[in-house]
Amino acid sequence: MQPAASATERYKLFQRAGSTRWQVRFSIRGQGQFKRSLDTDDRREAERKAEAIWYEATYRAKQGLTARTHTFTRVAEEYIAQILREVERAERRADQGKSEPAVIRRYFIGYFDQKPIDAITEADLERYAEWRRTYWTEGPGKLESHIEYERNGRRLRRPLKHAVPSLSRQRGETVVLRGLLRWASRQGYLKTPPEISIRARRAPDNRRPSFEPHEFAKLEATSLNRLADPAMNDGPRQYVKAKNGKRGWRIKRLDDHTRRDRTLLHAYVMIGAFSGLRPTEMYNLTWGDVLGYRAGRGKSVDDRDIRLQVRGKGKSGKAIPQKAAIPWFDTLWMLFERSQGRQPEDTDPVFASETGKRITSVANGFTELLKAAGLERDHRGIKRTPYSLRHFYISEQLANGAEVLDVARNCRTSLAMIDKHYGQVRLERVVDRLRPEWTRA
Numbered sequence: 001m002q003p004a005a006s007a008t009e010r011y012k013l014f015q016r017a018g019s020t021r022w023q024v025r026f027s028i029r030g031q032g033q034f035k036r037s038l039d040t041d042d043r044r045e046a047e048r049k050a051e052a053i054w055y056e057a058t059y060r061a062k063q064g065l066t067a068r069t070h071t072f073t074r075v076a077e078e079y080i081a082q083i084l085r086e087v088e089r090a091e092r093r094a095d096q097g098k099s100e101p102a103v104i105r106r107y108f109i110g111y112f113d114q115k116p117i118d119a120i121t122e123a124d125l126e127r128y129a130e131w132r133r134t135y136w137t138e139g140p141g142k143l144e145s146h147i148e149y150e151r152n153g154r155r156l157r158r159p160l161k162h163a164v165p166s167l168s169r170q171r172g173e174t175v176v177l178r179g180l181l182r183w184a185s186r187q188g189y190l191k192t193p194p195e196i197s198i199r200a201r202r203a204p205d206n207r208r209p210s211f212e213p214h215e216f217a218k219l220e221a222t223s224l225n226r227l228a229d230p231a232m233n234d235g236p237r238q239y240v241k242a243k244n245g246k247r248g249w250r251i252k253r254l255d256d257h258t259r260r261d262r263t264l265l266h267a268y269v270m271i272g273a274f275s276g277l278r279p280t281e282m283y284n285l286t287w288g289d290v291l292g293y294r295a296g297r298g299k300s301v302d303d304r305d306i307r308l309q310v311r312g313k314g315k316s317g318k319a320i321p322q323k324a325a326i327p328w329f330d331t332l333w334m335l336f337e338r339s340q341g342r343q344p345e346d347t348d349p350v351f352a353s354e355t356g357k358r359i360t361s362v363a364n365g366f367t368e369l370l371k372a373a374g375l376e377r378d379h380r381g382i383k384r385t386p387y388s389l390r391h392f393y394i395s396e397q398l399a400n401g402a403e404v405l406d407v408a409r410n411c412r413t414s415l416a417m418i419d420k421h422y423g424q425v426r427l428e429r430v431v432d433r434l435r436p437e438w439t440r441a
Contacts, residue, residue: 011054013038013046022046026054070189072112072120076104078187079180100176107132108177110140118190120181125196132173136162209378210391216273222373223266227259260354264335265365267328268351272389275321276397276411279386280312283360288346290329291318297333301326315412362386394418 011026020041027033034057038049056069080101087097111128112120135141146157165173174196181193211219272282287293289309296304301323308319332351336344339354349358366386370376377383390411397407398418408418 011050013043013050022050024050024053026057028057069116069118071114072117073109073114075117075184075187075189076109076112076180079183080104082183103173103176104180107135107173108180117181117184120190120194122194122196125177125194129170132170133164135165136160137164208391209380209382209384209388210395211375211384211388213396215375216392219269219369219373219375223262223269223369226262226369226372227266257354260335260339261365263331264351264359265362265369267331267335268362268386269366269369269389270328271321271325272386273392274325275308275319276390276393276407277308277310277319277321278312278390279361281310281319283349283351283358284311285350286346287333287344287348287350290350293329296326297330310412317412319412320410 011024013022013024015022022038022040022043023035024038024046025033025035036053038046038053040046040049083092083100084097086092087094111131112124115124131139136144141160142162144160146159148155148157150156178193178196181190181196184190185193268282271277272279277285285308289311291307291309292304293306296306304326305323306321306326306329308321310317310319329350333344336348336352336356339352340356344350344352348356351359351362353359363386367376370384375384394407394411398404404415404418408415411418
């Protein structure tokens with residue numbers, strides 16, 4: 001070793017025996033001696049580097065930090081060891097000893113790695129948040145097919161879901177990262193933890209497009225008007241002109257095929273709105289699934305009742321429709337009799353084509369009806385679909401005081417889904433429930 005004192009004696013440069021590379025050595029009060037290779041054999045370059053290293057170390061010490069910089073990985077592993085000690089002392093839940101180290105190693109270390117922990121800024125955290133959101137869809141996890149884990153001493157694996165993490169997961173991981181940075185600050189690895197403004201992105205307004213009561217009334221009226229189009233009547237055909245006035249033509253009378261399709265569509269709209277069935281469940285209906293229908297034929301609607309045995313989306317069960325749906329089953333029965341020359345059998349589809357085959361979609365016709373009514377999109381600009389009839393049914397049930405649990409069971413869905421997608425009803429529509437009698441002046 002060949003020491004060479006600097007002019008200021010703040011640090012010493014030296015070369016190890018057999019090496020031409022310069023190294024620096026100095027001491028910081030309370031933190032001991034530091035040695036570091038300068039990766040150069042040029043004396044002048046070595047002094048320049050040594051000066052910078054000494055200055056940074058003394059500055060950190062004056063700020064109450066450790067004189068040495070520490071990589072994120074090193075600090076994170078120390079924090080994991082601390083978590084495991086706290087779990088062992090029952091100061092943390094046992095599950096935290098498994099879940100938090102896994103999150104820290106896969107995501108935090110996976111992103112920050114060898115970056116000095118005290119060099120992490122708010123901008124770095126913001127970039128990390130975006131990287132994390134796309135980890136399984138576009139990032140490092142994109143090609144992984146499963147995750148391995150240990151349970152009761154056995155190595156197991158589970159398939160991966162390549163999707164954006166849920167809002168609650170993003171928030172939970174943010175809490176873990178905040179805890180790590182605060183612990184690092186208490187250990188002197190960084191002065192002040194950067195503000196984690198990784199605000200997990202607010203979930204988009206995913207309320208499914210429905211109809212307000214006045215909108216559905218307009219939809220119903222438009223549908224009926226299309227069945228009673230003046231061009232259907234006998235007499236001269238209506239003559240219309242283009243907006244530019246240069247072209248004109250006479251409207252053809254509504255042919256029987258179009259009239260039948262529009263009638264079936266109107267029945268579909270009314271049954272969907274008054275039963276809450278999913279489109280697939282409606283397409284799957286056979287006449288044998290409309291329980292109690294045959295026995296009630298010929299009676300008034302008030303004296304009839306039906307139940308629907310439904311199948312679709314991997315679920316099945318019974319549904320209780322509103323009585324307002326019953327007349328539209330009569331309409332579909334009539335359409336079947338006219339096209340097939342016989343009454344439907346239990347195995348025949350409720351929504352049948354002119355040939356008696358099951359129809360599989362009314363999407364195109366429904367879109368044309370929405371356009372005619374000016375209701376193609378809701379107030380957020382989201383396009384309505386046949387599913388919107390189900391959402392209208394559920395929203396109206398809730399707005400009119402039906403119990404959420406009852407609605408969930410009748411619609412074969414969960415309370416969580418009801419709350420997430422259908423629970424929002426305009427306050428003005430439940431104002432009487434928000435002002436019970438005892439509070440009124």
